[in-house]
Amino acid sequence: MADLSPLPDPTSAAHSAPAPMVDPFGRTVSYLRVSVTDRCDFRCTYCMAEQMTFLPKPELLSLEELDRLVGAFITRGVRNVRLTGGEPLVRRNVMWLIESLGSRLGDGLDELTLTTNGSQLSRFAEDLYATGVRRVNVSLDTRDPDRFRKITRWGRLEQVLGGIEAAKAAGLSVKINTVALKGENEHELKDMLEWCAREGLELTFIETMPMGEIDGARSDQYLPLSEVRRRLSERYELIPSTHKTSGPARYFTVRETGQSLGFITPLTHNFCESCNRVRLTCTGRLFMCLGQDDDADLRAVLRANPHDDTPLFDAIDEAISRKPKGHDFHIGHNDKRGRGVSRRMSETGG
Numbered sequence: 001m002a003d004l005s006p007l008p009d010p011t012s013a014a015h016s017a018p019a020p021m022v023d024p025f026g027r028t029v030s031y032l033r034v035s036v037t038d039r040c041d042f043r044c045t046y047c048m049a050e051q052m053t054f055l056p057k058p059e060l061l062s063l064e065e066l067d068r069l070v071g072a073f074i075t076r077g078v079r080n081v082r083l084t085g086g087e088p089l090v091r092r093n094v095m096w097l098i099e100s101l102g103s104r105l106g107d108g109l110d111e112l113t114l115t116t117n118g119s120q121l122s123r124f125a126e127d128l129y130a131t132g133v134r135r136v137n138v139s140l141d142t143r144d145p146d147r148f149r150k151i152t153r154w155g156r157l158e159q160v161l162g163g164i165e166a167a168k169a170a171g172l173s174v175k176i177n178t179v180a181l182k183g184e185n186e187h188e189l190k191d192m193l194e195w196c197a198r199e200g201l202e203l204t205f206i207e208t209m210p211m212g213e214i215d216g217a218r219s220d221q222y223l224p225l226s227e228v229r230r231r232l233s234e235r236y237e238l239i240p241s242t243h244k245t246s247g248p249a250r251y252f253t254v255r256e257t258g259q260s261l262g263f264i265t266p267l268t269h270n271f272c273e274s275c276n277r278v279r280l281t282c283t284g285r286l287f288m289c290l291g292q293d294d295d296a297d298l299r300a301v302l303r304a305n306p307h308d309d310t311p312l313f314d315a316i317d318e319a320i321s322r323k324p325k326g327h328d329f330h331i332g333h334n335d336k337r338g339r340g341v342s343r344r345m346s347e348t349g350g
Contacts, residue, residue: 020077021316023288023323031080031246031277032073036066037091038282042117043153044141046179046208046221050153060282063097065302069280070101072312079110080246086282089120095127102131111246113137115177119155121163125170135173137204138164142185143195151184164201175202175262182223189228190235197257204249204262225265246276272326278319286316288323296322 021029037060043050061069070081081101088094101112114128118138128136140160142148148157167174176196180186189205196203205228208221232238237255244251249262279287284299296319298312305311 018076018313021320023320025323025325027274027276027323028077029276029278029320029323030078031082032070032078033082033084033277033279034066034070035084035086035280035282036063036088036094036097037086039090040085040087040117041090041119042087042155044139044155045151045153046181055283061284061299061302063091063093065284065299066282067097067100068309069284069298069302069312071104072309072316073280074104074108075309076313076316079108080113081109081111082113082115082247084115087117087119088114089116089124095124095131098128098133099131102133105132111135115139116163117152117155118160118163118167122159122166125163125166125172128167129170129172133172135175136167137175137177138167139177139179140164140192141179141181142188143192144188147185147188151181164199168200173202175204177204177206179206179208180223180225180228181208181221183220186223186228190232193232193236193254193259193261194257197254197259202260202262204264206264225263229263248275248277275323275326278323286319288319289326291326292324294322294324295319 023029038055040048043052070078074081083094083098083101085091098112098114101109105112112131112133113135114133115137116139118140121136121138138160141151143157143161145157148155148160164174176192178185178189178192180189185192193203195201205225207223207225229238236257238252238261239255241251241253241260243253243260247264249264252261252263253259254261275289277290279290280298281287284297284302286296286298288294288296296315298315298319301312301315
């Protein structure tokens with residue numbers, strides 16, 4: 001006799017999409033930043049010491065493991081993924097990972113973006129566009145060649161500017177990220193704004209963050225963006241904007257140029273109240289907050305369960321349940337590191 005029992009209802013709870021990840025403070029986590037490597041071809045003074053010791057390569061997740069992990073987050077409701085480093089484009093075969101993640105666009109993933117120092121963009125810009133990447137953030141703190149070499153130690157300005165041009169030619173939207181550094185580039189910030197306006201580039205200023213040991217004191221570098229905004233307002237009218245991205249920047253429209261100008265202010269005005277982000281390192285550690293040391297070891301779960309993602313989903317949910325309300329960043333007088341975290345930005349992901 002034929003089985004006349006009803007077929008499973010695809011709209012039932014058993015077949016519905018997983019519930020979104022919501023932290024203890026009611027914030028939906030929909031944005032994942034992934035450090036694909038801690039290595040970099042620059043040695044920026046505010047990011048790392050010149051003589052760096054990077055993680056042993058065996059500790060890094062394989063590209064296939066990173067792909068599986070990010071895929072699990074997309075299944076659990078992440079809509080925006082940003083790849084970072086170190087410098088993500090120095091990792092061997094990284095385009096395989098970017099192409100694989102790009103195939104998920106429109107199928108759970110809304111946007112795949114990249115933060116880069118620009119050194120490799122001339123090589124990869126067209127390939128990035130072909131995978132579905134439409135926006136890149138380029139770190140650029142000065143347009144003075146000598147000062148650029150001083151800040152980055154190993155970088156060449158012309159290589160980065162060429163990468164920016166290649167990205168624009170490939171159809172990528174480019175946003176410049178500029179860290180405001182006291183005594184280094186503070187006199188250039190107006191010029192950077194005007195250059196970005198001429199070149200059709202978005203611009204975001206960022207405060208230096210107390211992460212990791214550097215060669216010097218954090219207080220020697222720290223320039224509050226409240227002061228930067230005050231100085232810019234002497235020349236430009238900055239109109240509060242409703243423009244918003246998945247990141248933490250607060251935006252203004254510059255009336256004289258019409259461009260969008262962002263400020264990321266973890267110290268003078270933290271962005272924690274609306275935080276929708278978590279960070280995954282190249283070793284599989286999940287940090288629920290940039291400015292806290294609490295983390296979850298997803299690598300161990302991933303490798304212990306090669307054919308079953310259920311334990312991985314459970315580990316992700318448990319980690320999200322520990323996401324804190326905010327960070328405790330602070331920079332005081334003559335601080336070597338400031339009150340922050342001991343791990344380096346290149347390890348966590350920019």
